Amino acid sequence: MNALAFYLAAVIAVAATLLAIAGKNAVQSLLYLAVSLLAVSIIFFGYGAPFIAALEVIIYAGSIIVLFIFVVMMLNLGRRAAQAEEQLLPPHIWIGPAILAALLAVEMIYLASMAAPAAAPAQAAVSPRAVGLALYGPYLLGVELSSMLLLAALVGAYHLGWRRQAFPEVKDGESSSSAAPGGDSLRAGGRRSAGAA
Amino acid sequence: MTASDALALLPWIVLAATAIVVMMGIAFRRRHGLTLGLSLAGLVASLVSLYLAAPLAPRQVTPLLVVDRYSLFFFGLLVAAELVIVILLYDYLGRQEGPREELYLLSLIATLGGAVLVASTHFASFFLGLEMMSVSLYAMIAYLGPRRLSLEAGVKYLVLAAASAAFLLFGIALIYAALGTLAFNRFAAALAAVPGHAALANTSMLAAGVALVLTGIGFKMAVAPFHLWTPDVYQGAAAPVTAWISTLSKGAIVALLLRFLLSFHAAHRGILLVVSLIAIASMIVGNLLALLQDNVKRILAYSSIAHMGYLLVAVLAALRAGNPQLAIEAAAFYLVAYFLTTLAAFGVIGALSNSSGEPELVDDYRGLFWRRPAVATVFVFSLFSLAGIPATAGFIGKYYLVAAGASVAVWTPVIVLVASSVIGLFYYLRIVMTLFATPDPLPRAFSGRITPWSGVVLGVMLAGLVWLGFDPNPMIRLLHSLPPL
Known part of the structure; x- marks a missing residue:
C-alpha cells in the first residue's frame, strides 16, 4: 500500500468520524460512520488483510450500521411520520457521505487493479483459513468466552427492554409531554402501520 | 486442549456451566428461590473443584489462561464474594x-469475567474478561430501572466504560506494535530482543501503550483521575450490586494489573512515576472528597477510591522490589480484608433497605445502635476496618501495605498513605457517632426485619473481620504459597 493511498483513506476515516460525532442529524451521522468503517476496511485491504477488510464491511458497515439506520428510521415514525420521512433523506444529508464513499471506491479500484499486493511491511495476506484455524485452535477459549459475553449482552438488553413495557403509562406520559420530533416510540409506529394495512 | 487442561480449568468451566444452568432454570421455571439455589449450588461446586485443579497448577492452558496458585487463590476469593453477594441479593x-x-x-457471567481476568496471560482473554464484566455490569447497575437513579447510573457507567475500553484497546495495539506479541509471558523476551537502533522508538511506543492500558485498568479500579463515575454509580445501583462493583470488579482487575506489570520484569521509570502519582492522587482525592458527603453510599464510594490508592502502594512496591513476593502478599491480604469489610458494609445497607429505597443519608442511621444493635455492630466493625483501627482486618492489611512500601523505600506514597488514613478516620467515625446518637422519637423508615439469610452472612463477615484482625497467621501462611509471578 503506497503512502498516498494510506493517507487518503486515513484522512477520510478521521474526517468521517469527526462528522459523525459532530452531526446533529442521526441518519447523517450514521452514514458518516459507515463511510469511516469503509475507509478503515480499505486500509486493512491495502495492508494485505483482505479477509479482515471483508469482515469489517460485512459486519460493521453491513449489518450493524444498517440495523442502526433501520432503528433510527423506525423511531421516527409517529404522528409526523409522513412529514418526517420526506425530511429523512434530502440530498444535503447524503451528499457528503456519498462523495467520501465515491473517493473510497476509486481508491479501492486502484488498489485492486495493482497486480501484486503492494510492498507493505505486513508480509503475506492472511487467509480466512488461517483465521479459522487460529480461532478454533489455540484461541478456542476466546470464542467460548465471546459467546458468554454475548449472552450477558442479550440478557441485559432483554431485561432493560422488559421493564419498559412493564410500566407503559410512565413511559408514554414522558414521551408525549416532551413531544420532540421523533420522540414517539415504537408504539406509535405500530398504530401507524395498522392504519396503513 | 487435553483432558488435564480441562481438569485444570474445571473451576472456570463449572462457573460458566452454572450461568447456563441458571439461565435454563429461569427459562423453564421462574422462581426466585430456585434461581438462588442453582446459583449457590454452582458456586459451591466451583469452589470445591478448586481442590481438583490445584494439584495440576501451575499449568498454561492454551495461550489465553494460566492456572497457577495465584489465579486459583483469586478465583476462590472472587467466587466466595459472589456467594455472599448472591445471598444478599436474595433478601434485597x-x-x-x-x-x-x-x-x-x-x-454469574460477570463473575466469570472476573475469574477470566485473574487467570489471563494474554490480551485477548484480558479484554474478553473485562468486557464480560462491563457488559453485565451495565445491566446490573441499571437493573432497578428508571424509578430510582439506577438507570442514570447505568448509562453513565456504559458511556465511560466504553470510552475506557477504547483507550485500553489502543494501548494494546501500541504494545503489540512495539513488541509483536499479545502474550504477557513473552513480553520480557520480546523486550530483550529489541535491536539497539530501534530501542528508543520501541520503548516510548511501549510506554505510551502501557500508559493507555493503565487508563483502562484505572477506570475499572476507580483510581483518581478516572474516578468520576464512582459516586454516582455507587449511589444509583442496588446495594448488593454496589458491593459487587467495589469488590469483585476491583479485585479481579488488581490481580490482573499485578500480573501484567510484573510480566515486563523491568519497569519503565515513567510507568513507576505514573503509578505512584495515581496512588497519591487517589488517596488524597478519595479521603478529602469523602469528608464533604452526607450520603453513606457516596462516602463509601470515595473511601473505595482511597482504598484502591492504598493498594497501588503495594503494586508500586512489587514493581520496585527485586522479589515481589512480599508486595504480592500485601496486595492479596489487603484485598481479602477489603472484600470482607466492603461486603459487610453494603450488606448492612442492603439489609436495611425496603421496597422504596435504601438508607442512604447519614441521618438515616441516627441511633441505629439502640434500635438494631446487632446490625449496627456489624456496621461499626466494618467502618473500623475501613479506617484501619487495630483488632480489625483493615489494620493488619494497612500494616502489610506500609511494610511492603517501606521495604523498597517508596517513602512519599507511604507517608501519604498514613497521613490520608488519619483524614479518613474523621468521616468513618462521624458515621459511627451517628449510629450511637440518641434516636429521634419519630418512627424511622428503615427498620424492617433482617432475614436469617442476611443475618448469617453478616455474622460471618463480622467474624472474619475480627478473626483476621486478631489472628492473621493462617491467612498469611496461605499467602506465602502464592508464586512470585
Whole structure:
C-alpha cells in the first residue's frame, strides 16, 4: 500500500468520524460512520488483510450500521411520520457521505487493479483459513468466552427492554409531554402501520 | 486442549456451566428461590473443584489462561464474594417488584469475567474478561430501572466504560506494535530482543501503550483521575450490586494489573512515576472528597477510591522490589480484608433497605445502635476496618501495605498513605457517632426485619473481620504459597 493511498483513506476515516460525532442529524451521522468503517476496511485491504477488510464491511458497515439506520428510521415514525420521512433523506444529508464513499471506491479500484499486493511491511495476506484455524485452535477459549459475553449482552438488553413495557403509562406520559420530533416510540409506529394495512 | 487442561480449568468451566444452568432454570421455571439455589449450588461446586485443579497448577492452558496458585487463590476469593453477594441479593430483591432472576444470571457471567481476568496471560482473554464484566455490569447497575437513579447510573457507567475500553484497546495495539506479541509471558523476551537502533522508538511506543492500558485498568479500579463515575454509580445501583462493583470488579482487575506489570520484569521509570502519582492522587482525592458527603453510599464510594490508592502502594512496591513476593502478599491480604469489610458494609445497607429505597443519608442511621444493635455492630466493625483501627482486618492489611512500601523505600506514597488514613478516620467515625446518637422519637423508615439469610452472612463477615484482625497467621501462611509471578 503506497503512502498516498494510506493517507487518503486515513484522512477520510478521521474526517468521517469527526462528522459523525459532530452531526446533529442521526441518519447523517450514521452514514458518516459507515463511510469511516469503509475507509478503515480499505486500509486493512491495502495492508494485505483482505479477509479482515471483508469482515469489517460485512459486519460493521453491513449489518450493524444498517440495523442502526433501520432503528433510527423506525423511531421516527409517529404522528409526523409522513412529514418526517420526506425530511429523512434530502440530498444535503447524503451528499457528503456519498462523495467520501465515491473517493473510497476509486481508491479501492486502484488498489485492486495493482497486480501484486503492494510492498507493505505486513508480509503475506492472511487467509480466512488461517483465521479459522487460529480461532478454533489455540484461541478456542476466546470464542467460548465471546459467546458468554454475548449472552450477558442479550440478557441485559432483554431485561432493560422488559421493564419498559412493564410500566407503559410512565413511559408514554414522558414521551408525549416532551413531544420532540421523533420522540414517539415504537408504539406509535405500530398504530401507524395498522392504519396503513 | 487435553483432558488435564480441562481438569485444570474445571473451576472456570463449572462457573460458566452454572450461568447456563441458571439461565435454563429461569427459562423453564421462574422462581426466585430456585434461581438462588442453582446459583449457590454452582458456586459451591466451583469452589470445591478448586481442590481438583490445584494439584495440576501451575499449568498454561492454551495461550489465553494460566492456572497457577495465584489465579486459583483469586478465583476462590472472587467466587466466595459472589456467594455472599448472591445471598444478599436474595433478601434485597425479595423486597423489590419486577423480575428478579436475571440479576443472578448477569452477576454469574460477570463473575466469570472476573475469574477470566485473574487467570489471563494474554490480551485477548484480558479484554474478553473485562468486557464480560462491563457488559453485565451495565445491566446490573441499571437493573432497578428508571424509578430510582439506577438507570442514570447505568448509562453513565456504559458511556465511560466504553470510552475506557477504547483507550485500553489502543494501548494494546501500541504494545503489540512495539513488541509483536499479545502474550504477557513473552513480553520480557520480546523486550530483550529489541535491536539497539530501534530501542528508543520501541520503548516510548511501549510506554505510551502501557500508559493507555493503565487508563483502562484505572477506570475499572476507580483510581483518581478516572474516578468520576464512582459516586454516582455507587449511589444509583442496588446495594448488593454496589458491593459487587467495589469488590469483585476491583479485585479481579488488581490481580490482573499485578500480573501484567510484573510480566515486563523491568519497569519503565515513567510507568513507576505514573503509578505512584495515581496512588497519591487517589488517596488524597478519595479521603478529602469523602469528608464533604452526607450520603453513606457516596462516602463509601470515595473511601473505595482511597482504598484502591492504598493498594497501588503495594503494586508500586512489587514493581520496585527485586522479589515481589512480599508486595504480592500485601496486595492479596489487603484485598481479602477489603472484600470482607466492603461486603459487610453494603450488606448492612442492603439489609436495611425496603421496597422504596435504601438508607442512604447519614441521618438515616441516627441511633441505629439502640434500635438494631446487632446490625449496627456489624456496621461499626466494618467502618473500623475501613479506617484501619487495630483488632480489625483493615489494620493488619494497612500494616502489610506500609511494610511492603517501606521495604523498597517508596517513602512519599507511604507517608501519604498514613497521613490520608488519619483524614479518613474523621468521616468513618462521624458515621459511627451517628449510629450511637440518641434516636429521634419519630418512627424511622428503615427498620424492617433482617432475614436469617442476611443475618448469617453478616455474622460471618463480622467474624472474619475480627478473626483476621486478631489472628492473621493462617491467612498469611496461605499467602506465602502464592508464586512470585
